[in-house]
Amino acid sequence: MKNKILSIISVIAFLMGISACHSPEEFNPTVERNIINNLTASFPDDDSDDNSFTSEIDYTNHVITVVFPYNYPQLSDNVLQLSDLKKMRVIADLDNNVYVYPTLLFMDMTKDNFITVKDQTGTSTEYKVVAEIRKSNECTITKFNLTSLGLSGIINENAKTISLISLESIGEVLADVSISHGATISPDPRTVALNYDQDQKITVTAQNGTTKSTYTVKKEIPEKIAAGIRANSAKLLWAKKLTDIGISSSDMTTGIAVTNDYVVINERAKNPIYLNAKNGEKAGTMNISFAGSLTNFYTTSDKDGNILFTNLTPNAGPAFTVWKASGVDQAPEKYIEFTTSLAMGRKLSVSGSLNNNAIITAPIYATSGQFARWQVENGVLKSQTPDIITAQGIGGWGTNADVIYSDPTDPTSDYFTTFYAEPRNLCWMDGKTNSIKNKGVALDGNYVPNAVDHAVFNKVEYVASNLVNPWSWGTADNIYVFDLSSGSLGTQAIDFGSTGLGINGNYGSKILGNTNGNYCGDVVLKVSDDGYYMYIYFMFCNGYVGCVQCDCIDM
Known part of the structure; x- marks a missing residue:
């Protein structure tokens, strides 16, 4: 055994001796192609996102050009001067085992600077560092x-x-256009009305x-x-503070009616204001003869732009009354007069068109799910x-509820209802049995849902609803749009939250430092x-009115 151990030790010693006789292998580092890849400059004590200026490197002539924009901040009209570059913080992007000296920290970039770059093999190369203020080469239309x-x-x-x-024919109109900063456009469609037919x-x-760049604008x-809906097509077209439009x-402010051209905003006891539906600009005021705190309590519209107003019963008297106008320039006339002591008028919804076929619904408040239903056939x-x-x-459903049918020709078709009660969900109702068929997301009982609407868009049914925040705290004032193609209320078609359009929680009364004492809001498809x-039009009392657009264009 002792002899075997000695033999093993001898073999190991022999192998170590052989190894010791070999000269060491040379270190061949992975040499990168450029050695120095970039030199970045920035203004000290400036934390803006624009404050980073990269370089262009001429490896043949050993010149590093740090490029600065003509305007800084980059979207301002302030012209950057060479004298502004007196003290710039600089950082070099180097390959592994590469060194630069003198040590980089600050440079006076109003003059030429020289640095030496030493690579992995020990070879040193001197570079001249210069600054160039350069006008932008961007030439795009962004809107x-x-x-x-x-x-x-x-x-x-x-x-x-x-x-x-x-x-339809477009004709000659001015355009709202955004282009790259500092660029010019010719002809300028912002000042010259072009014929877009x-x-x-x-x-x-x-x-x-x-x-x-030359663009072709075509109809x-x-x-x-x-x-x-085409994915990611939804965008906020406009939003207006109610106070900014004269309310x-x-x-x-209880509700909105929408025509092809206008959004009518009902303010109790006053003539309603209407806005341009596509840009939110104030367009006029409707003249109604029955304006009063309880007599023009709410407004809505049908799919063809007929505008309806309701009174509030029994507070306004013994008859529930609905007035109808065929447009913002028409005087409303009585359309429904129904003698009743029931509590009605806080919401009214129309599925379809009063010119053809429609179903009109009005919740009966302080009941367990009751609502009134009228039917219109062939315009009658x-x-x-x-x-x-x-x-x-x-x-x-207390004093906050809304109901809308899915088929204006069939009173046994499914309908949708939202309310401030148990169960705290938007509900899809079976129109034949009047039982709950499906429920939407569970809603926080601190906030109040009170509006629902339904539409068919590009062969898919959608339902919209809202959630109103009446308080000076909390996060609500939300809108939702559900895609019904899955057969449930489980699919939201548009993200209105912080990861999407950023509307939820940001356009209600609370964001303006107000409260919403009557829990009023509205949503229209x-x-x-x-x-x-x-x-998708939305309104939150004491907050904003706004419009979201989406499309189904194959692109």
Whole structure:
């Protein structure tokens, strides 16, 4: 055993001796191609996102050019001067085992600077560092809207085309256009009304005066996607504070009516204001003869733009009354007068068109799911006296509820209802049994749902609802749009939250430092006549009124 151990030790010693006789292998590092990859400069004590300026490196002539924008901040009109670069913080991006000296910290970039770069092999190269203030070469159109007509141009940057989706004549109008900072545009459609029934060529010249892009603006009818809303097409078109459009009273703005051209905002006891539906600008005031705190309590509309107003019973008297106007310039006339002591008038909904077929619904408050239902056939209201329907499974909907049917020709079709009661969900009701068929997301009992609407867009049914925050604390004032193609209320078609459009919680009374004492709000779905766009209008009392647009364009 002792001899075996000695033999093993001898072998190990012999192998170590052989190894010791070999000369060590040379260290061959992985040599990167550029050695120095970038030199970044920034202004000290400036934490803006724009404060980082990269370089261009001429490896043949050993010149590093740090490029600064002509304007800084980059979207300002302030012209950057060479004298502004007296003290710049600099950082080098080096390959492994590469060194630069003198040590980098600050540079006076009003003059030439010299640095030495030593690579992995020990070779040193001197670079001259210079600054260049350079005008931008960007020449893109980032927005092209015909705001007066509510048309948003679809920009295809690769093809340099801008598509205006319209089935009707457009004519000569001014455009709302955004282009790259410092660039110019010719002809300028912001100041020259072009005829968009014909293709228009528009050239954008960059700030540097040489780089150019030419776009073709064309009216066209594109293909639609197979069904529903195009993903990520939703955008906030506009939002207006109610106070900015002339509504000064508190807790008196109850609802909105929407036509193709206008959004009518009901303010109790006053003539309603109406806005341009596509840009939110104030367009006029309706003249109603019955204005009063309890007599124009709420407003709504049908799909063809008929505008309805309700009174509040029994407070306003013994008859529930609905007035109808065929447009903002028409004097409303009595449409429904139903003698009753029931509590009605805080909400009214219309499925369909009063010119053809429609179902009108009005919740009966302080009941467990009761609502009144009128039917319109071939433009004729069948009766002044409604059917009284009871939605089963509702715990009692107090003074906040809304009901909308899915099929304006069929009173046994499914309907949708929202309410401040148990169960705290938007409910999809079976129209034949009046029982709950499906429920939406569970809602926080601190907040109040009170509006619902339904529309069919590009062969898919959608339901919209809201959630109102009456307090000076908490986070609500939300809107929701559900895609019903799955057969449930489990799919939200649009993200209105912080990861999406950022609307939820940011357009109600609380965000303006107010409260919403009567828990009022509204939401309306409006499909364009050409079927390419769906608009979601929303209003929160003492807060904002606004509009979201989405489309089904195949692009």
